[in-house]
Amino acid sequence: MKKTVLKVNIHCQKCKKEVLKSVTKLTGINQVTIDGEKVTVVGNVDPVIITEAVRKIGKVAEIESVGPPKPSEPVSVGPPKPPEPKSPVKNPPPPWCYDYCYCQLVPVSHAPYDSAPCSIL
Numbered sequence: 001m002k003k004t005v006l007k008v009n010i011h012c013q014k015c016k017k018e019v020l021k022s023v024t025k026l027t028g029i030n031q032v033t034i035d036g037e038k039v040t041v042v043g044n045v046d047p048v049i050i051t052e053a054v055r056k057i058g059k060v061a062e063i064e065s066v067g068p069p070k071p072s073e074p075v076s077v078g079p080p081k082p083p084e085p086k087s088p089v090k091n092p093p094p095p096w097c098y099d100y101c102y103c104q105l106v107p108v109s110h111a112p113y114d115s116a117p118c119s120i121l
Contacts, residue, residue, distance in 0.1 A: 001030070003069040004047040006039040007062045008054055015059070022053045042069045 010016050016034055023032050029043035039061075041050055047066050054061040 001042065001044055001069060002047070002066055004041045004045075004050055004066050005064040006041070006047075006051065006054065007037055007064050008039050009060045010034065010037050010039075018057050019054055019059060022057050023050060026050065026053055038064070 008019055010019060019039060020032060020034060023029065023039065023041060026045050026049060028045040029041060031040075031042040033040045039054070047063050051061045051063060
């Protein structure tokens with residue numbers, strides 16, 4: 001079992017969904033997590049095969065690290081610890097895409113009511 005971390009250009013939810021779909025099709029995968037531009041795959045699969053699957057959908061993928069997965073945390077005996085206070089959740093920036101992502105951009109214009117619109121030829 002290996003833990004493979006890839007850096008993939010993910011810019012919106014559609015990109016994230018496409019990457020997740022292409023990686024989960026591979027056999028031998030136990031867990032896939034996507035955090036920002038980092039894709040973490042745990043399972044018995046070659047990192048090169050994972051990279052090729054991501055590149056087939058048109059994304060740029062680089063292998064950052066390959067190693068054993070973290071061992072599960074040992075169970076502690078004793079009084080339970082009080083929960084740590086949670087930090088306020090920050091809103092992520094709005095999604096945006098580059099030319100290779102097939103998202104739709106909508107133009108917006110503004111013309112004041114008191115004057116005629118300006119046209120530059």
